Amino acid sequence: MQIRIVIAALLLGASFIAPQAWASEPIPASLPTTATPAAVAVPQVSDQAAAIAALTKENALLQERIKSLESCSISSTDLAARNSKKLKEITADVRSQRQAMAEFESYVKWMSGHVASYSKYIQASSVAARFVKFFPIPYAGQASLFTKFVSDSAVSLAAASVSINKYLGTSQQFLSRADALDPNKPTYNQDVSDLVRFADHDLLKGMTEVQDRLTTTSQLSASSLSFLESVNHYVGSGDEALTKAKSFLKSDDKAEKSFLAESTASLKNKAQVFNGKLQLFDATVKKTSPQIKALVAYDDLARSLDPKFAKK
Incomplete structure (x- = not known):
């Protein structure tokens, strides 16, 4: 019986010591190090x-x-081709302008002769002013001022004629050079660039100069017409004091009709036609001017891409 008790005690002690011994053993280093890197x-x-x-x-x-x-x-050649196309489109408006130039020139010459004939009306106004204390006709009794108007008008009309003829030459040169542009030529890029600069410096300048001169001519026409209508109104009245003045205003072969009235009607009709054509010309200038400026902008870009072909 005692032996059994001793054996049971030994077994119980062994079962208690084993876990304690196992717990006291160090943990293998490989366990944590293998988990962390993964x-x-x-x-x-x-x-x-x-x-x-x-x-x-x-x-x-x-x-x-x-x-x-x-x-x-895009290359400079592409830009040159683009500008060449636009230049040829502008030629259509330039040709239209040239057709009107001949009529403008004819009107300016007619106005020059018409204004020169005002000496007769100046004399009539001076004579009438001697008989009438108050004569409400522009420049009546002020022949010197009206003479200056006639003189200034003659100078302005002469300048308009010069501008028209100059633009006819410039525009013809532009058309000839535009028609001669050939993309197969080795100087094609340079030719287009030069023509763009010519259009900006010469063509556009001449175009706007003609526009200014013709606008002044239109204003002169309006002033002349106003004067003629005033004179015609008062000289055509029944005032006996103006009878002598009337004699200066009749042509020899127009006894039944006032030469002044005929001249006034002629100026009115011609001025209306002239102003109508001037409006069309103004429209082409307003259209062409920004087109040419756009060409210059594209040409500047072409020169920056390939400056060797346009060093001027």
Whole structure:
């Protein structure tokens, strides 16, 4: 019986000591070190893959952008071709202007002769002013001022005639050079560039100068017409004091009709036709002027792309 009790006590002690001994043993170093690197390595590989994917996508976008830029690139020759086309379009308006120049020139010459004949009306006004204390006719009794008006008008009309003839020469030179543009010539780019500069410096300048001169001519016509209508009104009245003045205003072969009234009607009709054509001319100037300025802008770009062909 005692032996059984001793054996049971030994077994019980062994079962108690074994767990304590196991707990006191050190933990192998390999257990934590194998788990930690595995947890860190996975996110590093994932980040690198994402970065590579982003760079690949960005590179593909850049390649597409480069191809797009290459497909829409423009050269100085392209710009020269564009300007050449626009120059030829402008020639249509220039030809239209040249057709009107002949009529403008004819009207200016007629106005010059018409104004020169005012000496008769000046004399009539002076005579009438001697008989009438108050004669409400422009320049009546002020022959010196009206003489100055006639003189200034003659100078202005002469200047208009000179501008018209000069523009006829300039515009013809422009048309000839525009018609001669040939993309097969080695000097094509330079020829287009030179003609653009000619259009800006010479053609446009002559065009606007003619416009200014013709506008002044229109104003002179309006002033002359106003004077003639006033004189015709008062001289055509029944005032006996103006009888002597009337004698200065009748032509020898027009006894039944006042020469002054005939002259007034002629000026009115011619002025209306002239002003109508002047409006059409103004319209072409307003259209052509910005077109030429646009050509200069494109030519500047062409020169910056290929400055060697246009160093002037």
